[in-house]
Amino acid sequence: MDDCVARATSSADGELELGPDAALLVLTGAGVSAESGLPTYRGSGGLWRSHAFERLASPEGFQADPALVWRFYSERRDAALKARPNAGHRALADVERRLGERFLLVTQNVDGLHRRAGSERLIEIHGRLLGTRCSGCNRPESPDETAYAEGEVPRCEQCDSALRPAVVWFGEALDPAHLEAVDDFLDRWRGGQLVFLAAGTSGAVWPAAGLVDLARSRGAETWLVNAERADNAGRFHHVRRGPSGTLLPELLGRRPS
Ligand code: BJW
Ligand code: ZN
Numbered sequence: 001m002d003d004c005v006a007r008a009t010s011s012a013d014g015e016l017e018l019g020p021d022a023a024l025l026v027l028t029g030a031g032v033s034a035e036s037g038l039p040t041y042r043g044s045g046g047l048w049r050s051h052a053f054e055r056l057a058s059p060e061g062f063q064a065d066p067a068l069v070w071r072f073y074s075e076r077r078d079a080a081l082k083a084r085p086n087a088g089h090r091a092l093a094d095v096e097r098r099l100g101e102r103f104l105l106v107t108q109n110v111d112g113l114h115r116r117a118g119s120e121r122l123i124e125i126h127g128r129l130l131g132t133r134c135s136g137c138n139r140p141e142s143p144d145e146t147a148y149a150e151g152e153v154p155r156c157e158q159c160d161s162a163l164r165p166a167v168v169w170f171g172e173a174l175d176p177a178h179l180e181a182v183d184d185f186l187d188r189w190r191g192g193q194l195v196f197l198a199a200g201t202s203g204a205v206w207p208a209a210g211l212v213d214l215a216r217s218r219g220a221e222t223w224l225v226n227a228e229r230a231d232n233a234g235r236f237h238h239v240r241r242g243p244s245g246t247l248l249p250e251l252l253g254r255r256p257s
Contacts, residue, residue, distance in 0.1 A: 031200025136161025
């Protein structure tokens with residue numbers, strides 16, 4: 001922990017102070033949507049206590065049984081559509097309105113709740129639950145809220161391959177333009193008060209788990225808000241344990257409603 005950085009940029013009670021030249025890069029994970037009623041992947045109550053989930057959310061699982069994978073994703077689409085953004089999502093949308101181009105939100109979440117809360121400077125690095133793309137050709141992704149009927153597998157109108165959810169599974173590459181945008185943001189604002197804040201993420205999945213080090217390499221002060229200890233917690237200057245729906249509004253200057 002770099003105490004000089006911590007003293008220079010946080011007030012006596014540990015509140016994050018965003019000065020006039022502050023730029024804020026935020027990384028969110030499933031924990032931010034937990035208070036909206038959506039399960040996380042890992043941690044207590046996480047979806048991945050069951051190995052079936054890992055098999056379903058993979059290219060191999062999709063190849064083996066696309067109808068089963070669509071059933072699983074259709075249920076999650078329903079849950080995401082029923083869920084509502086919480087105070088943590090809203091606090092991030094509010095701070096974006098204050099900071100404008102000095103703000104960037106990178107989310108691993110596929111549930112669409114940040115956009116529904118009003119976030120616009122948003123990069124969804126693991127894709128979207130409410131999108132569909134082709135498993136066989138480069139047909140562009142299309143918005144799709146459909147919860148497909150049991151046994152149904154939508155087909156591509158161009159090549160007749162199975163369509164699949166527009167999410168990023170393990171072993172699949174993230175869009176390189178997304179990582180470049182993060183890099184550009186850090187380069188652009190590195191001279192001023194650069195802050196990196198991660199919230200609701202276990203720090204287990206790469207390359208997202210390495211963003212804290214990328215940000216530190218550009219001089220950022222780093223904050224973590226998480227309910228339980230994250231795998232990469234030791235890489236952060238400041239760690240706050242607790243629910244993001246309470247802690248994000250507190251840290252970013254908005255009270256929960
Ligand atoms: C709260 C809370 C509350 C609860 N308030 N907090 C370098 C080293 C080692 C391995 C790799 C590496 N680089 C790449 C890899 C391989 C792999 C990887 O990371 N493996 C690790 C598991 C070891 N990465 C990839 O394959 C990525 N692709 C890639 O890098 O391509 C190039 C490449 C490939 C292969 C090798 C090398 C290079 C792709 C990753 C795709 C991740 N996809 C998923 C599924 C999306 C689809 C779906 O939803 O079905 O994305 S996996 C899943 O994990 C999902 C999430 O976005 C992601 C991260 O999870 P997240 O958000 O952190 O959630 P949780 O559940 O883990 O944690 C929630 C936390 O919240 C907990 O800590 C709670 O305590 C907390 N919490 N309530 C605050 N109220
Ligand atoms: Zn196709």
